[in-house]
Amino acid sequence: MPLTRVPLGSGAADVAYDRTGTGPGLVLVHGTGATREQWLPLTEAVADRFTVVAPDYSGSGGTTDHGGPLTLADLADEVLAAADHAGLDRFHLVGHSLGAAIATHLAAHHPERVRSLVLHAGWAHTDSRLRAQFTYWLDLLHADAAHGTAHFARMLPLAAFGPRYWERTSTAANEELVRGLAAALAPGIARQVEVDLSVDLRPLLGRVTAPTLVLAGAHDQIIGADQQRALLAGIPDSRYQEIDAGHGAPGEDPAGFAALIAGFLDERRAAEEVPAAGAPAEPAVAARA
Structure with a gap:
């Protein structure tokens, strides 16, 4: 399991991640209290055509850090550092719940790095509810x-x-x-919930340039439809799709969840390859030292 050290506002983190497959880069960001293992069904579905990087961010899995408060920017830096360490220059990016907020933050601050974006059960800002x-x-x-x-x-x-x-x-x-x-449940889940409380992506949404799929759970009782509408209204190149599941679709319907996301990723990969017809195929991604 690779590790990379990342400086954070309150110290440093040693970020653990999995790297699987070959092809264009794909980075997967788990939700509150989960780990990178949340993404095993999707990884298995696409590893024959994508280089999949799935990190644990602070509070989860094999990642260790200073033990203090965290920010959304800290977690986005950890995810980007894992992508860098794995050798991914540009990549598709998928996030679930808090992972969707982290992915949005990353895509807004580093638009040149993100080929496409999938936000499942994400939200624009933590309102009173x-x-x-x-x-x-x-x-x-x-x-x-x-x-x-x-x-x-x-x-x-x-x-x-x-x-x-x-x-x-x-x-x-x-x-x-x-x-x-x-x-x-991840031992640092309470620290991650504190980050949930801090989310306000509204000033950043217009800076996301990647084609974006806003994927909602049709029966999501945690994140309301108003939050999905806010993401769609704020992200310029975005579209909407639903899965017949709740907030926890990755666990409730792992095969259906993986199939929906894989379909979007395959579509985006095909769209990128069209202008390059006749050009050499993109080389497999090599890990950085």
Whole structure:
């Protein structure tokens, strides 16, 4: 597992990432409390034609840092540093939830680096409703830490999954999922929720030049449709698509989620290749030392 050191506002981070496949670069940014393993189904679907880089940002997986407060800019710097270390000059960029906010920030500040952008369950700014929600998450996480409970993990399926999950699950299966979530949540999730509370991308949206897919969960109870409309209105070259799932579509329908994103990426790759007809094929990306 490669590591790269990144200077942050409050110290440094050693960012862990996976690099898989060959072809044009693709960087995947996970959501709050998750890790790079969130992207395994999509990686498996596209690694035959994309060089996939999936980092853990601070608070998750194999990445370690100073342990203090984080900013959206810090996390975007970590993602870009992983792409640099993996040898990606320009790349497609996909983010889920907080990962979508990180990806938007990166695409706005480094438009020359981003070929295309997919934002699933992203939001433009943390309004009063989202602030209440994220504050509640922190309350649950602090209570769990103090008392050894799993209130946050028990809340997650209720908030993150759509009707199809509940139609096919049982009480026993949901209890098993809650136990798994409680064990798998990233240790730095509370620090990441503090970043959720800080998001305000409205001044940056117009600076995103990459063709962008705003991918919404049709049953998302965490991020409202108003936030998707704000992303669409603010990003010049953007379009909208829905998946029949909730906020947690990567876990609720991993195959369908991967297929939708792979379709967009393949379309963008084909569009880039048209003007270069007859030119030499783009070489496989080589890792930097």
